[in-house]
Amino acid sequence: MRTGIPGVFSVGDYRAEARRRLPRMVFDYLEGGADDESGLRHNRDAFDRWELQPRRLRDVSRRDQSIELLGKRLPSPLVIAPTGLNGAFWPQGDLALARAAAKAGIPFALSTASNMSIEEVAKGADGDLWFQLYVVHRNLAKSLVSRARTANYSTLILTTDVAVNGFRERDLRNGFAMPFKPSLRAALDGLSHPRWLWSYLTNGMPQLKNFATDDASDTESQAAVLRRQMDASFSWDDLRRLRDAWPGKLLVKGIVTPEDTKLCLEAGADGVIVSNHGGRQLADLPASMDVLAAIADSAGAATVVVDSGVRRGADVVKAIASGARAVMLGRATLYGLAANGEVGVADVIRMIKDEVDRTLALIGCEAIEKLDRGFVARRAGWSTSTF
Numbered sequence: 001m002r003t004g005i006p007g008v009f010s011v012g013d014y015r016a017e018a019r020r021r022l023p024r025m026v027f028d029y030l031e032g033g034a035d036d037e038s039g040l041r042h043n044r045d046a047f048d049r050w051e052l053q054p055r056r057l058r059d060v061s062r063r064d065q066s067i068e069l070l071g072k073r074l075p076s077p078l079v080i081a082p083t084g085l086n087g088a089f090w091p092q093g094d095l096a097l098a099r100a101a102a103k104a105g106i107p108f109a110l111s112t113a114s115n116m117s118i119e120e121v122a123k124g125a126d127g128d129l130w131f132q133l134y135v136v137h138r139n140l141a142k143s144l145v146s147r148a149r150t151a152n153y154s155t156l157i158l159t160t161d162v163a164v165n166g167f168r169e170r171d172l173r174n175g176f177a178m179p180f181k182p183s184l185r186a187a188l189d190g191l192s193h194p195r196w197l198w199s200y201l202t203n204g205m206p207q208l209k210n211f212a213t214d215d216a217s218d219t220e221s222q223a224a225v226l227r228r229q230m231d232a233s234f235s236w237d238d239l240r241r242l243r244d245a246w247p248g249k250l251l252v253k254g255i256v257t258p259e260d261t262k263l264c265l266e267a268g269a270d271g272v273i274v275s276n277h278g279g280r281q282l283a284d285l286p287a288s289m290d291v292l293a294a295i296a297d298s299a300g301a302a303t304v305v306v307d308s309g310v311r312r313g314a315d316v317v318k319a320i321a322s323g324a325r326a327v328m329l330g331r332a333t334l335y336g337l338a339a340n341g342e343v344g345v346a347d348v349i350r351m352i353k354d355e356v357d358r359t360l361a362l363i364g365c366e367a368i369e370k371l372d373r374g375f376v377a378r379r380a381g382w383s384t385s386t387f
């Protein structure tokens with residue numbers, strides 16, 4: 001049964017709804033990519049280059065898409081990816097995502113750049129919570145990690161692909177920044193999206209709450225936050241120190257080569273997240289799907305999660321067949337959030353689960369854990385030069 005908006009049947013439909021509800025500059029922040037945005041196209045093309053190879057006359061009357069991820073059984077191979085400024089899409093957007101994830105039994109990753117604090121989200125949602133770390137300043141990073149530990153977050157994600165901020169030209173053109181800078185253009189944009197404007201006016205401007213409440217707010221750390229720049233000197237020795245400081249599971253995000261995968265595992269990480277940040281950092285990175293199999297081979301028994309460009313259940317199936325253990329949803333669940341809050345997020349998760357289930361039935365695979373590379377093949381006519 002559908003709980004969302006009538007006539008909305010796919011993530012693409014939710015994208016159209018999100019576009020209608022959000023002011024142009026907020027939708028552009030959600031959607032935009034770095035540089036000429038070719039990374040967005042490459043991410044989708046990479047999924048489309050693969051087709052599914054069905055097996056016939058197998059008993060698929062019962063299907064199972066549950067998986068084991070980092071020692072826990074999940075009903076679906078899905079995780080909600082960390083995204084900053086969720087409060088710009090829906091009031092208390094972080095909580096809406098976390099609650100929808102908890103109800104679906106999948107993990108939610110809270111971004112360092114969230115609009116609700118580590119503690120607020122832990123208090124308001126009871127599912128499996130992960131925390132994503134940006135190292136803006138080392139003192140601050142230490143404090144955030146210890147807060148996530150105290151608040152019982154199970155898994156820490158270190159994001160490694162933001163040594164400097166990506167050049168997102170839509171945001172620059174729109175003057176999109178935190179805090180929002182008032183301008184005539186922004187005012188007209190808001191006024192022409194009254195549903196969004198009303199919730200924005202009644203709930204106030206979203207804040208970067210993790211920094212507002214952080215007890216390590218010495219002047220140096222505050223200056224680093226104000227510069228909105230990462231500590232670009234963070235390297236492998238620092239990852240080893242982070243490993244020592246964090247007792248839970250540790251995943252390294254933004255990895256696109258087998259070489260770096262091995263270094264992450266040598267440094268003590270439990271796994272990697274193959275990701276090009278949804279094309280938001282550098283347009284000319286490999287698409288995750290193109291490097292996934294090689295990375296999975298280099299990771300051995302370690303955990304490989306993948307994101308960037310996932311919009312359909314069939315994408316999830318292709319990624320798992322190529323060696324990923326789970327898939328992170330970025331924009332897909334944000335479209336649901338922007339269109340209809342927690343209900344929209346839950347609906348997107350349900351749609352993708354239904355698509356995974358239908359795809360498994362139609363390719364003759366009764367359990368997602370039985371997928372292997374025999375279920376995917378390069379589409380005829382596409383170049384096979386990438387591996």
Ligand SMILES: Cc1cc2nc3c(=O)[nH]c(=O)nc-3n(C[C@H](O)[C@H](O)[C@H](O)COP(=O)(O)O)c2cc1C
Nearest residue numbers: 030081082083084111159277278307308309330331
């Ligand atoms: C609006 C937005 C904000 C994001 N903020 C963060 C962030 O704060 N930290 C992070 O590690 N990744 C961030 N990401 C990247 C996502 O975690 C994920 O890698 C990406 O969205 C996957 O691509 P997809 O959106 O095509 O699924 C952000 C992505 C979007 C769309």
